[in-house]
Amino acid sequence: MDDTAPRRGSVATSHPAAPGPLQLFCFPYAGGSSRLYADWEAGLPPNVRVRAVEPPGRGRRFREAPHDRLEPLVADLLPELVAERNTPYALFGYSLGALVAFELARTMEQRHGCPPVHLCVGAFRAPHLRRTAVPDYNLPEPLFRERLRAFNGTPEAVLADDSLMELMIPILRADLAVADTYRFSADRPLSCPITAFAGSEDEEVDVSSVAQWRRHTSADFSLKVIEGDHFFLHEQQPEMLRRLSEILTGAPEARRG
Structure with missing residues (x-):
């Protein structure tokens, strides 16, 4: 595979990439798209360029058909980082996006010798922790819809719209399969700092x-607990952007930029 050839249209940015700014690649949760991060740049430091990743x-x-395993998804998105x-x-990375971002960071460090300045x-959950619950991605459709309702991330109006769900369910099943079938492979820790965000009421x-x-990580680690459930990303967006601004302003490479 040619890692140096980016796939057209997989990253959205409101500004052209430039040598000085810090590029912040953002990966969505299961079923999500680059639109999750459409307004983030306005809430981050002026030297940060948001690169919202669009999975297939x-x-x-x-x-394009969505990937249902992590390895091809990483291979698909890797050229943009390279x-x-x-x-x-x-x-x-948020929820499923956290796992994708982690494996991309490992690949960038191990294969290309250029880890991110911060993950x-x-x-x-931490990637070495095995999932113990019944996999979600292959549940019968009535149970699958109930599981989506329990996640509290799909509006009730969407769940009740069969035409919309017909479009969404294959994407959601594929995304959840990426997480459900993932098996962690032990290797040396990342050399970059990691900050992990958790919802205080996330069930x-x-x-x-x-x-x-x-x-x-062999570098600094920080845990940030944000008020809210599994989708505190939306409920507490100003707080999330404030915390991220502090982190990204503190990155040595960002200060030099």
């Missing part, structure tokens, strides 16, 4: 499992 199957890539390997960059993850991912991201 949605947004500008809606005609293209920026000479530019300071950080990664932010930020939210609402996802899907408890704070203690998010805290265990600590073992995946």
Whole structure:
């Protein structure tokens, strides 16, 4: 595979990439798209450029089949990061996006020798912790819809709209399969700092499992507990952006930029 050839349309940015700014690649949760991060740049330091990642199957890539395993998804998104390997960059991943960002960070460090300046993850258990619940992705459709309702991330109006759900369910099943079938492969910790965000009332991912991201870095680790459930990303967006601004302003490469 040619890691140096970016896939067209997989990253959205409101500004052209430039050598000085810090590139912040943002990865969505299951079923999410780059639109999750459409207004983030306005709430971050002026030297930060938000690079909202678009996985296949949605947004500008809606005609492409979504990946249902992590390895091909990482291979799909990796060229965008490789293209920026000479530019300071950080990664932010939420829920499923945290797992994707983590494996991309490991690949960038191990294969290309250029880890991110910071890895930020939210609402996802540490990757070495095995999932013990029944996998969600292959539940019969009535149970699958009930599971989506329990996640509290899909509006009731969408759940009740069969035409919309017909479009969404294949993407959601594929995304959840990525997480449900993932098997952690032990390797040396990342050399970059990690900040992990957890929701204080998250019934899907408890704070203690998010805290265990600590073992995946040989640098600094910080746990930030934000008020809210599994989707505190939306409920507490101003607070999230404030915390991220502090983190990204503190990155040595960001200060030089």
